[in-house]
Amino acid sequence: MEIVGDYEYNNKDLIGHGAFAVVFKGRHRKKSNFPVAIKSITKKSLAKSQNLLGKEIKILKELTELHHENVVALLDCKESQHNVYLVMELCIG
Numbered sequence: 547m548e549i550v551g552d553y554e555y556n557n558k559d560l561i562g563h564g565a566f567a568v569v570f571k572g573r574h575r576k577k578s579n580f581p582v583a584i585k586s587i588t589k590k591s592l593a594k595s596q597n598l599l600g601k602e603i604k605i606l607k608e609l610t611e612l613h614h615e616n617v618v619a620l621l622d623c624k625e626s627q628h629n630v631y632l633v634m635e636l637c638i639g
């Protein structure tokens with residue numbers, strides 16, 4: 547299991563990938579019935595897309611403030627030596 551703050555994911559549980567990130571299905575470490583999506587961005591690719599990521603975090607934070615059922619909330623942001631992680635509510639369907 548990979549640990550991201552209060553959350554964890556298994557490398558096998560890949561959901562998808564976008565222009566600069568891979569997204570895994572994960573969960574809260576203490577609440578196993580609390581599923582999340584963990585977006586992992588390598589710092590290498592960050593160098594190319596720093597502006598894009600900055601905008602995405604800003605927008606996600608603003609949207610999270612709305613507490614709207616149709617808007618995915620950003621739960622946490624963490625970084626390791628090589629990666630930046632965005633922990634979000636998991637969208638199903």
Ligand SMILES: Nc1ncnc2c1ncn2[C@@H]1O[C@H](COP(=O)(O)OP(=O)(O)OP(=O)(O)O)[C@@H](O)[C@H]1O
Nearest residue numbers: 561562563564565566567569583618634635636637
């Ligand atoms: N919160 C989430 N819940 C469930 N699946 C998600 C979530 N966020 C992303 N995904 C899945 O991971 C894939 C990649 O997401 P990501 O945000 O990296 O890229 P994208 O939005 O598809 O494209 P781009 O990189 O161009 O913005 C998505 O297509 C989706 O299938």
